[in-house]
Amino acid sequence: MKLLILYFSATGITRTIAKIIGDKFAEIGCQVTISDITSSADRQKTFDFNAYHAVVFGVPIHSWRAPKAVTKWIKTLNGQGKKCSTFFTYGGFGAHPTHYSTGQLLGNQNFIVVSSAEFMGFYAFDRPGRKAREDRIDDSFFEVALEYAGKTYKRFTGEDNTVLEKTNYTEEQLDSIESFKFNVITQLPTREGKSCSMCLICEESCPTEAMKAKYGEADQEKCIACLACVDNCPENALKIKDISDSWSFKVEIEKLTGESMKKQKSKLYL
């Protein structure tokens, strides 16, 4: 079976998981092609889905959804009736709606979504002051990835004809959650006058062409707060606001403890 894995990864977690999942599909006999769709140039390429038996989409969760750049891109695709699957990486908070809302988007573009999975990555917003678990990639990732590949393979071949359920959330509900969460955690990255070597890495690694190295600031309309620029700056010159206070609030409201966070596991959505 020829399989295409397309992944978006701003800070590298989804890329790592895409490779693990690609290896697992290869172990059960698939011929796997992995393609990065993180940069806007990558998302402008045309993919010939007819050359593959099925497609797997891997993306991080941003405010209970696939990142805006990805949802916009999905709306340009023609799935031509292909079977596909999704997997998500996330920090441990609110993955559930993402499986179904992304599945719905793909369904609208004529894909048949057969399964989904979620993997807990490093939480991108640990950088500016949240303190979710950091020891995310452990043996369970490989076990879940293998189970995901095996069960999804059976759905791709038709040995198992089950497909993913539909969402219970409306687009309006998800819009309001997304904008609320986005506003709590986000102040656009800025250099705030710090000197830098003008290496342009921040600009080149920005998936939405929002960062302008010359000014050390992100374009408010285009920035999706993915933190790729902050992560990749070799001088550590870019910052976003410290959100330690909102983390203390979250810990209190959701009664989070180190132990309860450790109990969260990567899992399948079948």
Ligand SMILES: Cc1cc2nc3c(=O)[nH]c(=O)nc-3n(C[C@H](O)[C@H](O)[C@H](O)COP(=O)(O)O)c2cc1C
């Ligand atoms: C803008 C933004 C919003 C996020 N929202 C959520 C969220 O709602 N729930 C969650 O558990 N993790 C959330 N995260 C954490 C990411 O899903 C997690 O860090 C992911 O593994 C990053 O993947 P990447 O390194 O491939 O970009 C968010 C991260 C960013 C940058």
Ligand code: SF4
């Ligand atoms: S990546 Fe950092 S050092 Fe390089 S241009 Fe951007 S802000 Fe300056």
Ligand code: SF4
């Ligand atoms: S400017 Fe915004 S969208 Fe671009 S890399 Fe930085 S955080 Fe991501």
